[in-house]
Amino acid sequence: MGSCVSTEPGEESLKTQKSAGMLKKGKSGKNDVVGNIGNIGGLSAVGGDDGDFEGGSTNANDFVKKASIKMDEKNANKMKKPAPNLCPTCEKDITHAESVKRALGSTWHPECFVCPKCKKDMRREDPVEKDGYPFHEKCFIEEFGTKCGICNEVVVGEQMEALGKTYHPKCFVCDVCTQPLKGQIHHENGKLYCNADYVETFKPRCGGCEKALAGFFIVALDQKFHKDCFTCAKCKTVLQEYEEHEGKPYCEMCDPNRKAFVCSICEIDLTGKSYLENLWKEPYCQEHDGLYPLCTVCNTMVCQLPRKGEPPRCKHCTENTNVDSDKTKEILEKVLNDLKQCGLTIPKTFPVRLVDQAKINTYASKVHKGMPSCTRFDGPDPMEILVRKGMVVEEVESAIAHEVGHIYLNLNGYPKLKPIVEEGVSEMFRVKYLEQQVDPEPGFGFGPQIRPDALERIKRVAENQSMIFGGGYRGLLEGMKSARMSLPQALEHIYKHTWFPS
Numbered sequence: 001m002g003s004c005v006s007t008e009p010g011e012e013s014l015k016t017q018k019s020a021g022m023l024k025k026g027k028s029g030k031n032d033v034v035g036n037i038g039n040i041g042g043l044s045a046v047g048g049d050d051g052d053f054e055g056g057s058t059n060a061n062d063f064v065k066k067a068s069i070k071m072d073e074k075n076a077n078k079m080k081k082p083a084p085n086l087c088p089t090c091e092k093d094i095t096h097a098e099s100v101k102r103a104l105g106s107t108w109h110p111e112c113f114v115c116p117k118c119k120k121d122m123r124r125e126d127p128v129e130k131d132g133y134p135f136h137e138k139c140f141i142e143e144f145g146t147k148c149g150i151c152n153e154v155v156v157g158e159q160m161e162a163l164g165k166t167y168h169p170k171c172f173v174c175d176v177c178t179q180p181l182k183g184q185i186h187h188e189n190g191k192l193y194c195n196a197d198y199v200e201t202f203k204p205r206c207g208g209c210e211k212a213l214a215g216f217f218i219v220a221l222d223q224k225f226h227k228d229c230f231t232c233a234k235c236k237t238v239l240q241e242y243e244e245h246e247g248k249p250y251c252e253m254c255d256p257n258r259k260a261f262v263c264s265i266c267e268i269d270l271t272g273k274s275y276l277e278n279l280w281k282e283p284y285c286q287e288h289d290g291l292y293p294l295c296t297v298c299n300t301m302v303c304q305l306p307r308k309g310e311p312p313r314c315k316h317c318t319e320n321t322n323v324d325s326d327k328t329k330e331i332l333e334k335v336l337n338d339l340k341q342c343g344l345t346i347p348k349t350f351p352v353r354l355v356d357q358a359k360i361n362t363y364a365s366k367v368h369k370g371m372p373s374c375t376r377f378d379g380p381d382p383m384e385i386l387v388r389k390g391m392v393v394e395e396v397e398s399a400i401a402h403e404v405g406h407i408y409l410n411l412n413g414y415p416k417l418k419p420i421v422e423e424g425v426s427e428m429f430r431v432k433y434l435e436q437q438v439d440p441e442p443g444f445g446f447g448p449q450i451r452p453d454a455l456e457r458i459k460r461v462a463e464n465q466s467m468i469f470g471g472g473y474r475g476l477l478e479g480m481k482s483a484r485m486s487l488p489q490a491l492e493h494i495y496k497h498t499w500f501p502s
């Protein structure tokens, strides 16, 4: 493991950005309109003919002309019934009055026989009676007459009735075309409409061309659009999916929030240009290739110069060294679980401790000194795995996978093995683990692909110049191939013969 295999600069595959579709971008901000297509169908009038001011529609058959004074029903019992011994107007006792007027079924002080609305003397008038009170006709109409559903003035003489309301004929016209209403009429927001103008006024409109919608439309940004009217606010391309910025839709390329696709080193725009990527998919211009050092952890080209006095580390490996004891627990679980998928089960639990290299060297076997990990045993049982602190997450995973190989052999009572066999098996555990690390963003090709950094680590194991580690791994791999054995079968062979199959 001590030796480092360097990548030939030419080994990176040259990639050309084919289209905007290759841009790597989080999906979170994406607004997909494809699923939002709706259909208006036939437009129908809103509301029923209940005639309230919420809006309604009715047919010409429902309204008729009338020519009499009409009283609103709600005014029917408005007047208080006069008490027998009291003057209905002043409500004082009338039984001892000197002179009285008898009229409309009551006895009045003569000067109290007045119109309840205007308080004027009614003794010489021809009153309209309402609940035993004398009204001027004009006052009666003002007080109790039906109000027009449009102008709210009392309706006298000719009147129209529709949707449970009464209207002046002059008010019974379409608000848009001002023509007298006939046929289907609609009441909306306190206004009347003929059917044609109602449909034109209230049917949904396209947020783009503002014309009425029909058939299929797109719903986006709280508006509706004709399919072809939903376009990028900048380049006017018809949009299938969009990015929203300040309430306007943009295509991916025009999105003002778009993170520029730039070279990680010189930051020039790489859109439409050829570029290379390092292991962690950081893009950079071709001309930088080979001019920057390789990351000492993952062996990819670093896209930023190392800080003074520190070994070169790529951005990923700089940002992922904060492994703590909670994280190691998580990593151990993941490694054990992934190896279980290959039929390599460890039925015991044990801790992983982050320590410095000196501590590891104290407990490590002779061949393991200088390695970033070792395992302490208590008889067949693992006490703990020691892992060098300050390593990147992927290094910790890889080291633990190797140690699990040692634990497997010890727990299962394997006979004493030569270091080359023991380390060969442990390196095979490491590789089996790495082979299961799938690329979440695979390139072109079929099926799941191994994550590039894991592939790089596998390559390092296979090409390791150490006779014990690299040699052991290659010996086991070749033996498995020629004997056509799976790893569990090869392990059984090693248990019996203490040597690789052949």
Ligand SMILES: [Zn+2]
Pocket (backbone or CB within 6 Å): 115, 116, 117, 118, 119, 120, 135, 136, 139
């Ligand atoms: Zn009056």
Ligand SMILES: [Zn+2]
Pocket (backbone or CB within 6 Å): 148, 149, 150, 151, 152, 153, 167, 168, 170, 171
């Ligand atoms: Zn009116």
Ligand SMILES: [Zn+2]
Pocket (backbone or CB within 6 Å): 174, 175, 176, 177, 178, 179, 193, 194, 195, 197
């Ligand atoms: Zn009209």
Ligand SMILES: [Zn+2]
Pocket (backbone or CB within 6 Å): 206, 207, 208, 209, 210, 211, 225, 226, 229
């Ligand atoms: Zn439109």
Ligand SMILES: [Zn+2]
Pocket (backbone or CB within 6 Å): 232, 233, 234, 235, 236, 237, 250, 251, 252, 253, 254, 255
């Ligand atoms: Zn655009």
Ligand SMILES: [Zn+2]
Pocket (backbone or CB within 6 Å): 263, 264, 265, 266, 267, 268, 284, 285, 288
């Ligand atoms: Zn560049």
Ligand SMILES: [Zn+2]
Pocket (backbone or CB within 6 Å): 295, 296, 297, 298, 299, 300, 313, 314, 315, 316, 317, 318
């Ligand atoms: Zn790195």
Ligand SMILES: [Zn+2]
Pocket (backbone or CB within 6 Å): 368, 402, 406, 422, 423, 426
């Ligand atoms: Zn080992």
